[in-house]
Amino acid sequence: MSDTAVPPLIETIPLAADAIRGASSLVLACHVNPDGDALGSMLGLALALAPLGQSLTLLSQDGVPDIYKFLPGADRVRQTTEVESFDLAVVLDSGDLSRVGSRVRPLIARARRVIDIDHHALAGAFGDIRVLHALAASTSEIVYVLLEALGLPITPDVATCLFTGVITDTGSFRFQNVTPSTFLIAAALLNAGAPPAAISENVFENRTFAATKLLGHALCSLSQTPDGRVVWAHITAQDFAALGAADEDTEGVVNYVRGVRGADVGLLFREMADGKIRISLRSRESVNVAEVAQRFGGGGHKMAAGCTLAAPLPEAEHLVVQAVRAALPSNAPSHPGLLAPSAGEGGEPRRAG
Template identity: 70%
Template sequence: MSASPKALAEAAQAIRESKTIVLACHVNPDGDALGSLLSLALALKPLGKEVTCLSEDGVPDILRFLPGSDLILRSTDIPSFDLALVVDSGELSRVGEQVRPMVSRAKRAVNIDHHVVAGTFGDVRVLDSGSASTAEIIYDLLQTLQIPLTPEIATCLFTGIITDTGSFRFQNVKPGTLRVAALLVEAGASPPVISENVFENKTFAGTRLLGHALSSLSQSPDGRVVWAHITAADFRSLGAIDAETEGVVNYVRGIRGAEVGLLFREMDNGRIRVSLRSRESVNVAELAQEFGGGGHRMASGCTLNVPLPEAEKVLVAAAQLSVSRLFPD
């Protein structure tokens, strides 16, 4: 699968016809969001486009190595743009409160994304829910625009692919993902340099937080539901930051026999943010929906307004129920 050639051609035409372009990605940006955004910025600048790059939450430390990351602004005073290009965001609200009006005020908007099938915004929608990353769609768009890849552009796109595929380990990896990745390496992207920046760049505090979380590990009697928690007190005393909780749940799900991995994070306001991960069997998007959350089949989240032990009790019970339907023994 890939985005439709018609949508790609319409997006390319909108870019050709525009002079001032605002680029936006989702809040709490990941490698695909910023890699996609910056690759476009680096590709469009030499065409004489005046590009403004907006990320409401800025650039996380581990992504500062991305070429062009110094172009990223959190907001702008520029009142209006010819075109908005919104990447990696299924809903317009994902770009954040400050950035959203900039997109709305642009004369035209293009949504480039791999989360949704039909989309909810944008005069042009370049969507492919079968694509592992937005970066792969941007690759096709740059081909459509006949913009040659530089090592910098290739680095941004390769970062998007490896972060959204967990270094080519996730179910979303298709032959086409690897083909595009190969072409990006040919164009100058360095897998070891990018991997070291993204994956071997943990902070001391974040790693200690992982240690605390893992020391709280519990499992159901059959071992198919495994969970861990991070208390607000631990989080504060270790001086950790939000982004450092992100990979923790993958360790939980990675345990042999675990069909569902849960991470309970107690926030300062007392609410419990839950990250859910599964292997192929259990649909954790449905599980999260029972508690007012949502997400994907294998990765989802929800927030509960009850004390930590209560949150663990109800969610673990619901997870066990889902698992017992699939493994009746």
């Protein structure tokens, strides 16, 4: 706990810094369906490396969602490349290598060495140098520490990218993953010129009309188990098409579902155009939704996971809701109020870990 009071110390950072300094051509890549941390960490690193004069290729198989196009350098992101080979690949925020996407993965294989920079569970770690810190709230925080090790200046543009990664992966400093180090790095990024209000407005108050209507449709479908501990919503392919919605418009909808009072787990079922159902799972503390998602061939974090089912929407809802119910601790109360003493440990207030 006290070790989280300082920025994460990762023993492989000097190795990664040497590898980056020694490379003349680099490819940087992030995961499919990129979020603010994937793009923020990749662009922050890329912009910070500019003084080294290297050839940089930035890859995101799914491109850049509209709400992240304000990020400095976003116009340099490509979905593929003609470049034949690289000295070094740096893969950010991706959990495991398959998450870069089936079209980007062979491009990464063209690099002589690979660095994996990530804060996801270590099980999927890959590459020659692994800069991993499962307690970091965001990959952008790890990139900040790496840039310090490289001795490269944090320009306002770099700070903007990294701060975007921090606030999106922490829900604006509200999620359980936040540590003292998150705030220390955020403060350093503000000192370096990141504009928090402008970034927040771009990311959080920039929903399109179609996306807002889609949110409304999803919330109209809201259902719950009799005890209220599992709450879910769905988006039908028909609604999605009729509203002219984009994939990124579903982002964040599930957080409204989990936000219902008494819900231990919130689920969003999205019917895709091919009829498959993509499920987002969000939990509070009591359920590990990554384990539930894994049972259906998916994965993720303890409190945020996803999976895809080839089943009609009502059947998918039934299967996953039952699996989540089975995973609920039987005697635990639905999430305690903030002022309720935690069970056991002599009623000591629960500390963040």
